[in-house]
Amino acid sequence: DTGVSQDPRHKITKRGQNVTFRCDPISEHNRLYWYRQTLGQGPEFLTYFQNEAQLEKSRLLSDRFSAERPKGSFSTLEIQRTEQGDSAMYLCASTGTAEGTEAFFGQGTRLTVV
Amino acid sequence: AQSVTQLDSHVSVSEGTPVLLRCNYSSSYSPSLFWYVQHPNKGLQLLLKYTSAATLVKGINGFEAEFKKSETSFHLTKPSAHMSDAAEYFCVVSPRGNQFYFGTGTSLTVIP
Numbered sequence: 001d002t003g004v005s006q007d008p009r010h011k012i013t014k015r016g017q018n019v020t021f022r023c024d025p026i027s028e029h030n031r032l033y034w035y036r037q038t039l040g041q042g043p044e045f046l047t048y049f050q051n052e053a054q055l056e057k058s059r060l061l062s063d064r065f066s067a068e069r070p071k072g073s074f075s076t077l078e079i080q081r082t083e084q085g086d087s088a089m090y091l092c093a094s095t096g097t098a099e100g101t102e103a104f105f106g107q108g109t110r111l112t113v114v
Numbered sequence: 115a116q117s118v119t120q121l122d123s124h125v126s127v128s129e130g131t132p133v134l135l136r137c138n139y140s141s142s143y144s145p146s147l148f149w150y151v152q153h154p155n156k157g158l159q160l161l162l163k164y165t166s167a168a169t170l171v172k173g174i175n176g177f178e179a180e181f182k183k184s185e186t187s188f189h190l191t192k193p194s195a196h197m198s199d200a201a202e203y204f205c206v207v208s209p210r211g212n213q214f215y216f217g218t219g220t221s222l223t224v225i226p
Contacts, residue, residue: 100165
């Protein structure tokens with residue numbers, strides 16, 4: 001499979017627990033993005049990496065959120081001390097660096113905090 | 115500053131009639147523009163993109179979009195709607211190629 005893959009597809013967790021999501025981008029893509037999408041809204045940018053460097057973070061990304069891309073390949077997004085407001089679809093995307101390139105999205109991880 | 119406004123949150127058309135989904139953008143740069151479609155429980159799929167070449171862009175499944183710089187618009191059209199077109203559609207602007215800003219989406223309903 002040459003697409004963007006995310007794991008798990010669904011996660012139910014109790015409030016206060018920590019969760020971690022993984023994203024495997026398209027192998028030749030050096031840019032990786034995380035987005036959050038809530039019901040009825042468009043995806044909102046969280047953060048992005050070029051290779052292993054985290055170049056930009058949204059103000060939406062509170063201190064409880066951390067993302068890594070240690071070897072410039074897969075990435076993880078961790079949410080500590082989850083809150084009910086964290087319930088959302090978390091989307092990962094990857095792109096190359098050519099001008100005008102589109103983002104390729106994974107199918108997302110749906111997080112439900114109970 | 116960059117922003118995307120999708121002018122209609124819901125559009126309903128009859129099968130076989132034309133589709134028009136409207137998008138206006140603002141960007142400090144000459145942006146790339148995209149339309150993505152999201153079917154229920156599916157990932158985001160690229161329909162088409164504009165990257166400063168031809169202003170009329172053809173995409174998959176018979177969709178087209180026209181870039182109008184003077185109107186800062188990038189409306190999506192299709193001559194004849196099909197039942198399978200029912201989905202959520204997102205207009206996206208990428209001002210410098212390293213960030214993608216989404217509109218709030220337009221839900222398209224196709225009536226048989």
